[in-house]
Amino acid sequence: MAENFSFKLTATDGRARRGLVSMPRGEIRTPAFMPVGTGGTVKAMYMDQVRGVGADIILGNTYHLMLRPGAERVARLGGLHDFARWPYPILTDSGGFQVMSLSKLRKLTEQGVTFRSHIDGAPYEMSPERSIEIQGLLDSDIQMQLDECTALPAKPNEIERAMELSLRWAERCKTAFGDQPGKAMFGIVQGGDSAALRVRSAQALKAMDLKGYAVGGLAVGEPQSVMLEMLDITCPELPADKPRYLMGVGTPDDILKSVARGIDMFDCVMPTRAGRHGLAYTRRGKVNLRNARHADDPRPLDEESDCPAARDYSRAYLHHLVRSQEGLGAMLLTWNNLSYYQKLMQDIRAAIEAQAFEARAAEITE
Numbered sequence: 001m002a003e004n005f006s007f008k009l010t011a012t013d014g015r016a017r018r019g020l021v022s023m024p025r026g027e028i029r030t031p032a033f034m035p036v037g038t039g040g041t042v043k044a045m046y047m048d049q050v051r052g053v054g055a056d057i058i059l060g061n062t063y064h065l066m067l068r069p070g071a072e073r074v075a076r077l078g079g080l081h082d083f084a085r086w087p088y089p090i091l092t093d094s095g096g097f098q099v100m101s102l103s104k105l106r107k108l109t110e111q112g113v114t115f116r117s118h119i120d121g122a123p124y125e126m127s128p129e130r131s132i133e134i135q136g137l138l139d140s141d142i143q144m145q146l147d148e149c150t151a152l153p154a155k156p157n158e159i160e161r162a163m164e165l166s167l168r169w170a171e172r173c174k175t176a177f178g179d180q181p182g183k184a185m186f187g188i189v190q191g192g193d194s195a196a197l198r199v200r201s202a203q204a205l206k207a208m209d210l211k212g213y214a215v216g217g218l219a220v221g222e223p224q225s226v227m228l229e230m231l232d233i234t235c236p237e238l239p240a241d242k243p244r245y246l247m248g249v250g251t252p253d254d255i256l257k258s259v260a261r262g263i264d265m266f267d268c269v270m271p272t273r274a275g276r277h278g279l280a281y282t283r284r285g286k287v288n289l290r291n292a293r294h295a296d297d298p299r300p301l302d303e304e305s306d307c308p309a310a311r312d313y314s315r316a317y318l319h320h321l322v323r324s325q326e327g328l329g330a331m332l333l334t335w336n337n338l339s340y341y342q343k344l345m346q347d348i349r350a351a352i353e354a355q356a357f358e359a360r361a362a363e364i365t366e
């Protein structure tokens with residue numbers, strides 16, 4: 001019988017954790033990277049390929065899907081999994097961050113946020129209750145609370161106001177979500193770059209006994225050192241037996257350093273967006289296929305990769321596709337980049353297990 005929702009820690013290495021989230025639609029091996037599928041599609045990818053590179057879960061966006069094609073329409077068509085042909089877990093962001101970064105004429109009050117669509121200017125309102133309702137209509141497996149993410153730098157009283165509002169909205173989302181076995185609602189820690197506010201936010205959310213916790217309000221322009229410092233402060237305040245999700249992160253280096261500080265789940269548009277802009281992630285660093293130096297290079301991106309996009313096509317061909325703005329260029333580079341990110345996560349998981357094994361072996365042989 002598939003678990004309703006469970007998180008098991010299977011190994012640790014310092015503060016890094018290897019784990020497994022089990023839900024009815026499937027298991028999520030952590031640390032996990034979630035490809036971003038904003039409008040119900042991981043851009044330039046077939047869902048079979050997304051699964052093929054090793055993704056256990058993808059991210060969808062409430063904001064985009066409520067505007068187009070509409071949450072009620074997706075529900076009438078059987079929910080997001082049937083609509084997009086992705087039968088495995090989906091995590092949906094709640095929309096607040098996207099409203100503040102994309103929409104026009106937005107107004108934020110205690111009740112929620114009103115805004116106009118960036119697509120056609122139509123008026124919308126999003127309350128904590130409506131965000132959870134929309135995520136339910138999408139049949140999302142992991143639903144994020146509605147929150148207010150403060151752009152940094154910001155004044156301490158502004159960060160405090162948004163953090164406290166987000167806590168009140170977390171309570172309202174918890175009430176609206178109710179008890180849905182097989183699904184989860186995650187809280188989002190806010191508090192900007194303030195240690196005291198981060199601790200207050202994490203402790204208040206922990207008291208709500210939620211199924212998982214995101215660290216929000218980061219990757220919003222602050223230096224990596226500030227982001228990592230906030231993780232050093234926040235993660236120890238969160239329950240060890242619940243998943244921790246760092247929203248919007250990040251580069252391979254961000255991910256490595258965040259796993260080392262206790263983060264279990266990530267999402268970022270970088271691998272997919274970079275692929276559409278001609279940029280390839282490889283084990284030897286990033287390669288910009290727009291650059292003329294690749295025009296005659298017969299070598300593939302990575303002859304040892306098990307991803308056809310990395311192994312079977314010359315850099316010269318990829319350069320040609322990118323320069324010609326051929327759709328296949330975006331498709332192959334996106335495929336390569338998601339494969340690179342999933343291989344990174346696989347190597348991270350193995351390294352934690354190996355270190356844990358060595359530590360265990362050392363204990364036994366002492």
Ligand SMILES: O=c1nc[nH]c2cc3[nH]c(NCCN4CCCCC4)nc3cc12
Pocket residue numbers: 093094096097147148149188215216217218219220247248249268269270
């Ligand atoms: O505090 C948040 N609450 C809800 N959703 C969020 C999403 C976020 N996404 C990011 N950063 C995205 C950074 N990304 C990096 C690659 C280029 C595009 C922007 N921070 C976030 C914080 C939040």
